[in-house]
Amino acid sequence: MTTGADIHTRKGCSVNITLAIENVGKEYRGGNWALQGFTLQLGPGVLGLLGPNGAGKSTLMRILATIAQPSEGRVSWCDTDIVREPDALRAVLGYLPQDFGVYPNLNAQEFLAYIAAAKGLTASIAKTRIDELLQLVNLVDARKRPLGGFSGGMRQRVGIAQALLNDPKLLIVDEPTAGLDPEERVRFRNLLSDLSGERIIILSTHIVSDVEATATHIALINRGRLVAHARPEQLLRSAEGRVWEWLMPSAELATVKDKLLISGTLRRSDGVRVRAVASEAPAVGAQPVTPNLEDAYLMHIAASRSATA
Numbered sequence: 687m688t689t690g691a692d693i694h695t696r697k698g699c700s701v702n703i704t705l706a707i708e709n710v711g712k713e714y715r716g717g718n719w720a721l722q723g724f725t726l727q728l729g730p731g732v733l734g735l736l737g738p739n740g741a742g743k744s745t746l747m748r749i750l751a752t753i754a755q756p757s758e759g760r761v762s763w764c765d766t767d768i769v770r771e772p773d774a775l776r777a778v779l780g781y782l783p784q785d786f787g788v789y790p791n792l793n794a795q796e797f798l799a800y801i802a803a804a805k806g807l808t809a810s811i812a813k814t815r816i817d818e819l820l821q822l823v824n825l826v827d828a829r830k831r832p833l834g835g836f837s838g839g840m841r842q843r844v845g846i847a848q849a850l851l852n853d854p855k856l857l858i859v860d861e862p863t864a865g866l867d868p869e870e871r872v873r874f875r876n877l878l879s880d881l882s883g884e885r886i887i888i889l890s891t892h893i894v895s896d897v898e899a900t901a902t903h904i905a906l907i908n909r910g911r912l913v914a915h916a917r918p919e920q921l922l923r924s925a926e927g928r929v930w931e932w933l934m935p936s937a938e939l940a941t942v943k944d945k946l947l948i949s950g951t952l953r954r955s956d957g958v959r960v961r962a963v964a965s966e967a968p969a970v971g972a973q974p975v976t977p978n979l980e981d982a983y984l985m986h987i988a989a990s991r992s993a994t995a
Contacts, residue, residue, distance in 0.1 A: 707724055709760070712910075778855035845862075859888070922977055925981050928977070932968075942960060
């Protein structure tokens, strides 16, 4: 049997793991383009794909997971076109879709065994791997419970486990922390950091804090186009001198929100502490402050909207 490792080596990926997205576009009915001219070159590490809802993130993830095909452009895994030879990637792919579904009558162990068989894992390897992953996602005590009785967060943890069954070289997770409580979210972030190394991980989300905690690189997407691709510290530097804070009466807050790009507010006994992104001081008494990733994200997304308006 050809294993993921066999294909991975045969395709010349044992040294240089690369994923190349070249001018990819996806058109749906009615001439609606979910993606246009999207180009990105990736190597080992964690890429945080960050953008608002409807930006095209899930469409891109489905193309990279070989579930959908681009209308134009090319995606290659270690120089192999994944449309022409999808199995070259599928053998080493782990994927957690945004709308992950389960078989409600199976328990967690049975479900993972089924997925492992579908991925070509032998029974002995699957058993060991399932035991490790149930421990990793904190579901050992619930392994015999039917999935139909799982909470949303527990189902999401099963989804994370199935994506890791074949120890993938490309791991794609689409909105993975949806439904997770704060403790589970921190656990998942730490897991992604531990898994990074000689593999490519793509974390697609609209939650800035998830990306901030894990990503080695960040790609910002809006309206189907790549807005920026940089290391977190580079994005932060791009917002330097453009983030301001000041105190104002709470009665004026609604008016200010209509005029400025507000990234945060803090109500106090003497008014509201406002944080905004602007090229110059937006109000009397506004003082420049150190930008965070949320500021940089809002700045770039707002600029992209203005450019395409």
